[in-house]
Amino acid sequence: MAIKDLPVEECYIPGCAACPGCPATMALRVVYKALGRNTVKIIPACCTAVIESLHPHTSFDIPTMNIAFEAAAAGASGVEAGFRMQGKTDITVVAWAGDGGTYDIGIQALSGALERNTNFIYICYNNEIYSNTGIQRSGATPYGAWTTTTVTGKTEFRKEMGEIIQAHHIPYAAQTCIAYPEDLFKKLQKAKSIHGPKYVEIMAPCPPGWRFPMEKTVEMGTMAVETGAWALYEVENDKVTFNGRSKLILEGKIERKPIEDWIKYQGRFRHLFKPKKDIKRIKAIEDHIDQMWERYRKCYQ
Amino acid sequence: MKKYDVVTTISYPKKGAMGKTGNWRVFRPILDKKKCVKCLRCWIYCPEATIIRNKDDSVDIDYVYCKGCGICANVCKVKAITLEREGKKK
Ligand SMILES: Cc1ncc(C[n+]2csc(CCOP(=O)(O)OP(=O)(O)O)c2C)c(N)n1
Ligand code: SF4
Ligand code: SF4
Numbered sequence: 221m222a223i224k225d226l227p228v229e230e231c232y233i234p235g236c237a238a239c240p241g242c243p244a245t246m247a248l249r250v251v252y253k254a255l256g257r258n259t260v261k262i263i264p265a266c267c268t269a270v271i272e273s274l275h276p277h278t279s280f281d282i283p284t285m286n287i288a289f290e291a292a293a294a295g296a297s298g299v300e301a302g303f304r305m306q307g308k309t310d311i312t313v314v315a316w317a318g319d320g321g322t323y324d325i326g327i328q329a330l331s332g333a334l335e336r337n338t339n340f341i342y343i344c345y346n347n348e349i350y351s352n353t354g355i356q357r358s359g360a361t362p363y364g365a366w367t368t369t370t371v372t373g374k375t376e377f378r379k380e381m382g383e384i385i386q387a388h389h390i391p392y393a394a395q396t397c398i399a400y401p402e403d404l405f406k407k408l409q410k411a412k413s414i415h416g417p418k419y420v421e422i423m424a425p426c427p428p429g430w431r432f433p434m435e436k437t438v439e440m441g442t443m444a445v446e447t448g449a450w451a452l453y454e455v456e457n458d459k460v461t462f463n464g465r466s467k468l469i470l471e472g473k474i475e476r477k478p479i480e481d482w483i484k485y486q487g488r489f490r491h492l493f494k495p496k497k498d499i500k501r502i503k504a505i506e507d508h509i510d511q512m513w514e515r516y517r518k519c520y521q
Numbered sequence: 522m523k524k525y526d527v528v529t530t531i532s533y534p535k536k537g538a539m540g541k542t543g544n545w546r547v548f549r550p551i552l553d554k555k556k557c558v559k560c561l562r563c564w565i566y567c568p569e570a571t572i573i574r575n576k577d578d579s580v581d582i583d584y585v586y587c588k589g590c591g592i593c594a595n596v597c598k599v600k601a602i603t604l605e606r607e608g609k610k611k
């Protein structure tokens with residue numbers, strides 16, 4: 221698949237409230253292209269609830285329901301059940317939430333919906349922070365990163381949501397990234413074609429949250445994958461396949477790039493380089509990623 | 522019997538729901554059609570959907586809503602898009 225094969229039709233309308241260079245709208249455009257118009261979206265509190273823009277207008281040309289921060293998957297469960305009772309089984313129900321709404325406050329509703337075998341797609345766009353409320357740490361924030369609640373750098377490592385999702389043994393789960401629109405498109409089309417609960421997580425580098433220039437969103441996504449900080453993979457009924465560059469890293473065909481190549485361009489890690497390079501903490505980040513890949517190799521080959 | 526009305530607020534799709542976001546721009550992307558190889562990278566990566574994809578896969582820029590993030594210029598491999606400061610004297 222090439223970029224030109226992606227549909228021309230847009231369900232995202234220009235002139236929204238997102239910051240320039242926003243990864244969420246970048247991803248949303250492709251998500252809409254993959255899922256098509258016969259889709260209903262459930263959005264909890266997160267940047268996207270603002271990006272939608274102000275009542276009485278919205279920038280999304282697809283039916284959307286807003287719901288409380290913790291309730292995306294619960295809301296989607298209700299919408300799906302409602303459609304099912306009306307015999308409307310061809311509508312794609314999708315919950316779309318940030319990492320705060322997924323890793324932290326919404327995890328109970330999400331786990332419940334997966335366990336109940338709800339026929340829906342849950343998408344987490346992961347910008348590794350609570351960005352809507354001004355950059356607080358989340359369970360997805362990486363070790364060492366500055367946020368307004370971790371001013372000297374986060375002291376804990378991020379949780380591995382992929383493994384938590386896999387413990388539910390759902391028919392389809394995938395990780396992708398805004399820098400790889402074809403990968404994102406393919407994974408969502410596949411998710412749409414499968415019955416039951418599906419989970420897709422999108423790495424979404426956020427310029428104001430990570431403190432990098434707004435024209436670099438795509439590069440930050442590419443480097444997240446090339447340094448191995450983020451992996452592209454999909455899990456179908458417990459069978460794991462790595463994709464693209466992540467596959468080459470897993471098979472040892474290419475080396476992952478040093479993590480410095482990614483973090484030194486992000487202001488949120490500046491204190492690891494200035495006034496003096498913090499070799500210990502940079503190594504801790506590197507080791508953590510090595511451990512992650514060790515686990516990937518052990519469990520998934 | 523008392524009638525309960527369900528009160529909800531519904532918003533409807535509209536271009537420029539936050540106004541003419543082109544006003545936010547500091548840098549203006551300028552496209553050189555002679556250099557463009559129609560790879561559509563700028564089109565797929567534009568976060569604002571303001572790169573318009575034409576039937577022949579050529580592209581145009583919608584300046585009314587383009588926020589001037591510069592991503593299109595950054596992802597173009599043949600440098601067909603350059604950034605120019607808004608209001609610069611010609
Ligand atoms: C119960 C509750 N607590 C707190 C908030 C305030 N709040 C709104 S959005 C948000 C952050 C959302 O973060 P995330 O889910 O990561 O999405 P992002 O903003 O990064 O897109 C918070 C804390 C809320 N709306 N409801
Ligand atoms: S803070 Fe980040 S995710 Fe939120 S609208 Fe701005 S760029 Fe997008
Ligand atoms: S500058 Fe940004 S918003 Fe404007 S056309 Fe380019 S990518 Fe789109």
Ligand code: SF4
Pocket residue numbers: 552556557558559560561562563564580593596597598599600601602
């Ligand atoms: S990225 Fe450059 S070459 Fe490709 S379509 Fe856009 S302007 Fe043309």
